[in-house]
Amino acid sequence: KYWIGAAAETARWCSVFAQLYVGGKARGVHAFVVQIRRDEERSSDPNAAQLGARIGGDSMPGVTIADCGDKVGLQGVDNGRIWFDRVEVPRENLLCRFASVDRNGTYKSSLKSADELFARQLGALTGGRVSIAVGAVNQSKLGITIAVRYALSRRAFGPPGAPEVPLMFYQSHQLRLMPPLATTYVMAVAANRLKQLWWNCEDGVPKQVHVLSSGFKALFTWHMRDCLQQCREACGGQGYKSENRIAPIKNDRDVMMTFEGDNSVLLQQVARSLLAEFGAASSSKNPQPEHKSAQDNARPSYSSSLSALGVPCGRKLLSKHLSATQTKTFGPDCDDDKLGSFLLTAFRVRTGVL
Known part of the structure; x- marks a missing residue:
């Protein structure tokens, strides 16, 4: 296990995701509570002094711990790496919200499959x-605030015989900062909505929250990276000074594109969910969105939204790319259902070719 917070020096207990075998049969990934260091400050057993012997105590038998080494940022976080070699834990250390093993070694789970169990286990992430x-989003706010304030106070050049003007008065400088500022505002609204959905989760994590959090995590962190870089450059040499904060923020937050799920992989999960929903909607006479909340009831129906968006766009595309005869067949008088069926068939054929 790599990059584990508090592992290198201090942690004594951890939650470990590992494969559970019962009677020689793999039951999927489960969570276990595992002690990795002794409770006392320092063991008197000289054989217990391993690579991971740190201020938190000597490591437990079968557990080896080491620091991850120098990092680009987050220097105040105690990241470590852990090896487990035939580590024994009691049956009671199995976290059993979704599955359990009784004293007779019988495995029980309220979920139907190992895949469903795995998804529920990782829902905690x-x-x-x-x-x-x-x-x-908050880091983007911080960077753009620093850059805008600097642009309003830093003066450079000006008309002949007149005082120098602030950087923000130049359109070229506005074009550097206004787009990321506007995007950050929009993302802040979306982030607040995501927080509300998360706080209102009562029993497990709805798929809507999983999909949104995966997509937003990727988009927001990529925007943060680009926004901070633009802010750093917009502040000139002052942006490179640690005391002006933008550069240290960049270093500390750069890992956000990677931990809790690589951004590219997360977007693949989002795409998979959306394609599955699209497929279900296209095969249903009364399609309904899988990710629908109470607030959506006041909006146009899902099927009417599909028609409102897809059919006009389809007519426009057909008028450009089909022959005169074909355009007449799918012209303004063509039934929407007929045109929609044609577009879906064309989409499936194109998907099959690709």
Whole structure:
């Protein structure tokens, strides 16, 4: 296990995701509470002094701990790496919200499959993605605030015989800062909505929150990276000084594109969910969105939205790319259902070719 917070020096207990075998059969990934260091400050057993012997105590038998080494940022975080070699834990250390093993070695689970169990187990990570998405927006706010304030106070050049003017008066400088500022405002609204959805979760994590947190985490952190870089450059040499904060923020937050799920992989999960929903909607006579909340009831129906968006766009595309005969067939008088069926068929054929 790598990059584990508090592992290198201080942690004594941790929660470990590992494969559970019962009677020689793999039951999927489960969570276990595992002690990795002794409770006392320093063991008197000389054989217990391993690579991971730190201020938190000597490591437990079968557990080896080491520091991760120098990092680009987050220097105040105690990241470590852990090896487990035939580590024994009691049956009671299995976290059993979704599954359990009784004294007779019988495995029981309220879920139907190992895949469903795995998804529910990893649902706990959704909270981390929500936090990262919201945090990325906050870091973008901080960087853009510093850059805009600097641009309003820093003066350079001006008309002949007149005082120098602030950097923000130049359109070229506005074009550097106004787009990321506007985007950050929009993302802040979306982040607040995501927080509300997360706080209102009562029993498990709805798929809507999982999909949104995955997508927002990727988009918001990528925006944060680009926004901070633009802010750093817009502040000139002053932006490179640590005391002006933008450069240290960049270093500390750069890892946000990677931890709690690589951004590229998260977007693949979002795409998979959306394509599955699109497929279900296209095969249903009365399609309904899978990700629908109470607030959506006041909006146009899902099917009417599909028609309102898809059919006009389809007519426009057909008028450009089909022959005169084909355009007449699918012209303004063509039934919407007929045109929609044609577009879906064309989409499936194109997908099959690709």
